[in-house]
Amino acid sequence: MFIAELFKHWTYQVFSPGALLRSKYNAFKELLEFDDRCLEGIADLEEIAYGREKADWARMHRLSLQLTRDVGEMVRRLKLMGPSRYVGLPDYFNKFRFYVSMGMDTPDPAIAPPHVLSLEEAADAPALAGGKARNAGLMAAETYLNVPTGFVVTATAFNYYLEANGLRAEVDDLLGRMELSRPTEMERLCAEIRELVLQGTVPVPIAEEIVSRSKTLAGDSGVLAVRSSAVAEDGELSFAGQYESLLSVDPDQALNAYKRVLAGKYAPRAVTYRVLNGLSDVETPMAVLFMPMVEARAAGVVYTLDMDRSQAVCGMLSIYAVPGVGEHLVSGRAVPQIYCLTREADPLLVQEPTADAVLSPEQVASVAKAAMELEQMFGEPQDVEWALDQQGGLHILQSRPLGGRHKAQAAPERSVSPEARPLLADASRASGGAAYGRVFHYDPPEHTLEDIPRDAILVVGALDPALAGTVGKIRGVIAEAGSRASHFASVAREFGLPVLVGVENAFQRFSPALEVTVDADTGAVYHGRVESLLQNDEEESRPSPALQRLRQVMPHISRLTLVDPEGADFAPEHCRSLHDIVRFCHEKAVAEMFRLVGRGGRGLGAARKLETGLPLVMYLLDVGGGLFDQATQKRSITPDDIKSPPMWSLWQGLSSKDIVWQEGLTHMDWEEFDRVSAGIFKHDSALLASYAVVAEDYAHLMVRFGYHFSQVDSLCGPDERKNYVNFRFKGGGGLMRQRELRLLFLRRVLESQGWRVRVRGDMLDAGVGNGSEAMTQRQLHLLGRILGRTRLMDMGLEDELQVDRLVEEFLHPPASEDY
Incomplete structure (x- = not known):
């Protein structure tokens, strides 16, 4: 039975005494769905704002608009659950919706003449x-x-x-x-x-x-x-x-x-x-x-200040020429002839082709003088596109600034350790820089851009302009054909992507998955990772206007200030962002669920406190078959009363003997933590209150430990096609770097056990499915251990080496408890 059908079954079975109870419960289910969507939307916007994802402004606007709609739906659902208790909430929501809308709106494009x-x-x-x-x-x-x-x-x-x-x-x-x-x-x-x-x-x-x-x-x-x-x-x-x-x-x-x-x-x-x-x-x-159209006999480009050393004379003016139209050159399909001249009023030719020159000396001088005149006019070095017609007349087709990395200084001096093993030397540089990665043979149409793995070193036949779609994903390019004058080489230089060209038999030289370091500044490729070539200070890029606009709006979107559901300031008037509104709606909706029944226990049945030996306050709601019959009349229950396999499996992991509760977090001083955090994390604090909704083969938990929360949703029964475990983990009391390290611990542990994991901002989503009932129970047991081990872990993490050690200790404890 699908989970939606289960909820429908429970709704009619449990809420039949009254339409109001059914309405409240349906509103709660829908609110939780919108809660998931809101948290995903916030995480997506954080990924963009923190620079982890490059996105179009239209995507930023779409995400923000969808987020405000989803938050509004949460507010409406909470109002349905408690109409008299949240009268002012819509006004505070509308305030933040206005702030976000004002920050994300842009003027309409101009359409007036002249056209x-x-x-x-x-x-x-x-x-x-x-x-x-x-x-x-x-x-x-x-x-x-x-x-x-x-x-x-x-x-x-x-x-x-x-x-x-x-x-x-x-x-x-x-x-x-x-x-x-x-x-x-x-x-x-x-x-x-x-x-x-x-x-x-x-x-x-x-x-x-x-x-x-x-x-x-x-x-x-x-x-x-x-x-x-x-x-x-x-x-x-x-x-x-x-x-x-x-x-x-x-x-x-x-x-x-x-x-x-x-x-x-x-x-x-x-x-x-x-x-x-x-x-x-x-x-x-x-x-x-x-x-x-100019019917060209010869064409090409001029760099009035060419800092290349591999093909040209560094610091000179360079002319790149091909017979016919220049499209063959800039598309990367043709290898040009290169002429280098001094940058004087009457330039001197210092480098020319050895045979079959495309240009005569007079034509070379004419092109060079024209290019230098443009540099003087525009006031900076130029990239000039030119053509000679059939009569030898010179036409200037376009000119643009070289700018940025195009006229970067000569290749930096780098030392290479004697142990470094060269695989290639003296290749031609199309774009400077150094990078490390694994070789990937890109040979369309056999491959598409999506096939290219992240951080790869591409080996290609030619510098197709379409390769611009890989910028930001790959680390470098080794090409059999192409030149500095190609369009893709220009793009690569703007982004500091190292590119080597003219490498014969590149596909045979560099086998797929081979780890190499490309030093495009010297035209070399080395086996493996050469650290001395990679230790360069990266130029810090200034955020774009679009990103600056988003970052100005983000405090109204993602800042979280409501942290204590039992605090006096946990109220609409203290919300400072849409995230606060989401947190408020979620917590109050849970509270409304436990208000659904009176003292007589009609409808859902009273929420029962789970009495355990752990410093964890949890309430459990049984919606059908989640508890043994003997627990029916009890006001509070114990773990022995739990019948639901997914809930029982998770609890067994949470209470495993290798999880230390009384002594505090491993590698962490609880006394010091209590001092730093003003003592708010006492074991009996209501701030740690959690809840679970259970059924015969279903469990949904929201587990809170201080400033972070975890959600677990699982179906675990005899039909393995329907079994799954979904897990969400967000927040923390540590610094952002410490929270990222804790997420790294979670990711490595879960992925080692076959989970799908996705991290965005300080939120982790993970899932595993289609396993047998026994395998799903093992995964839930593992997840319980993870929940117990990682509570407040972020406050004690310092670096990835510590994470590696903790992962090893967790997966291979000295006295492992078998499930």
């Missing part, structure tokens, strides 16, 4: 034209360089497009459901958004202007390049290769091309890149740049 700008107008309107078009406009206005003319469909046109097609709410909903840790699901959601965008209709005034200008720009027989120019692109952040740009577009297809570039904003790699950089979707609206 189309000339390239010259774009130079003075970065918020409308985006970084790429604005830079192109500046180059055209302030230099004599040959910059293709063009026009821009603005960022407000994009916002208007979403608004006119009714897409904003749908897009936000889909973005809010994305988690970077689930790339397959993310890919599906991104595909849904792109399809919504592609099915939209360009508003008539904008469509007419795009068509008219496109035909004029292309002339009689020309084709167009339609390129992304999102706000925040090609500025402090490059977004290199993340968005879609289309080449050789017929003017008759201009509207379709426009929509495709808009839809490209929601490619998984673009969304991942944006989220990892802490930008919201609304902060990065998509402008689209239309230019005449």
